[in-house]
Amino acid sequence: MTTDSTPSGWLIWLRNAVIVTALAASVAWGVSELLRPPVMLVKSDTGLSRTTLDDIHKAARSVDASFEQDWAQKQLQPVPLADDLTVARRLSLALTGSIPSLQEVRMLESLKGTDATQWWLSHLLPDRRTSDYLAERLVRVYVGIENGPFLIYRRRRLVDWLSDSIQQNRPYDQIARSLINAQGIWTTNPEVNFVTVTNQMNNKGPDEAKLAARVSRAFLGVQMDCVQCHDGKLGSTWKQSDFHTLAAYFGQAKVELNGLRDDPKEKYKTRYLGKTDEEVVPAMVPWKPELLPQKGTPRERLARWVTAKENKPFARTLVNRLWALLFNRPLITPVDDIPLEGPFPPGMEALADDLIAHNFDLQRLIRVIVATRVFQQSSRSADPAHPVTEEAEKCWAAFPVTRLRPEQMAGSVIQAASLSTIDSEAHVLFRIKRDIDVANFVKRYGDSGEDTFDDGGGTIPQRLLLMNGNMVTDNTRGNPLINAGTRIGMLAPDNATAVEAAYLSIFTRRPTPAEADHFTGLLATAKSTNSRSNAMSDLYWTLMNATEFSWNH
16 A cells, blocks of 8 residues: 555645645635725835924925926926826836836725825835845946956845845945945955955956046046046046046055955055156045045045045935936936036935935935925826927926836836735745846846946847747746736636736736727637636736836836
């Protein structure tokens, strides 16, 4: 007699069957609950005191006032505000790299009598998806996407360290100082990787020129590396000496077996254009030398100078970077080339001043930008006869329509295929599969490296990759255990509910009456379970390949 025929074997088989049946029933119940209009109200508290919330909105109004003045001067009429779900989609794309799940849409719809946008931020900001995504975008600015010297560089640890810092809402000036002045082992002190990634072969140590370029671009919004080999031309104020005296602050950095440290005996040398010999270069800052501390190691002094509250380029650079992440377009282009003396666009100085006044609070900066009318307004005109002009979009009188980046596209496809949220609470297998699929899609599409926001990519390669690749097909085929479309088709009480759930899952909006009539009619022709499953797969595939899905708006 086999083991399975023994009483204990039958009991094990029966137990497993009950577990599988219970899981299937719970999944079916969970899906059916998501398909219905929300009944239970979620806790609507934003987690912020009334004083804090009022202060955020006051700062946002100050930003809006500068834009409104600019619109009046240019005789531009701003468009109406967008609905809550559209704003939530923008925020989810900007902070997590994917659209909201149907589960999250239902949470938002159940809110009553609260600031939906700030509530949604209170939901996203503590979420590990947000800190992980923002950390990856910022690390690209600090070290690019290069692998670096493996023995003394651990990019993954740097991303994790920054993600922890963002989730803890560590002040941004502290983060910057830690990166510039890091010391120790690259594994136990992950911030050290900002320096060790530049390490050169033949015991030459960290590359001072690369570090000077990173510091000036990432933290000060100045492209000073253009004068590395010669003085600036065409009216440029920068000289070759400006770049190398900045690089000299890293001249003492040395990588040894016990980690990164500063050796006072080391000197930075370079050969200037037109000279035959190298010369020792003194460490000097290119502006506001009065802010430079007199004591400390060169990197300590540089870190303090870069992040000084009076050194406003530091605040402006973070404002421009965060604005670019939220809008997918910076206030000033290129994102890391901000004029020292202006002129500055509307909103920048007000946001920089607020950031400085609140000790470089990254989460507050996000909340203030998101609270502005500029962020919350629609991307389309209320009058179809007078659509949004290029000038209006350029001046932020309408939300700019931009292409999704590759990782946003892949993340959105994967999330749309799951009715529940793929966050840190999701099963580890779902999270691993998501990370692998996103990485593969970005690799095939082409990773542009640092976030330049130059909008240089085209939609045709992305569309072809979606239509002909496995990404959409694998996430829309008729598999009730994996794909949302099939489960919706199985459990929706009627065709109208199925179509609405698909639109909310993919577009984060309900279908128009014409769209609802069209797709409800198509589903009505599916008489068998198999044909209905195929029809829902086709609907999902069609919506995921629609132009609307590929753009932030």
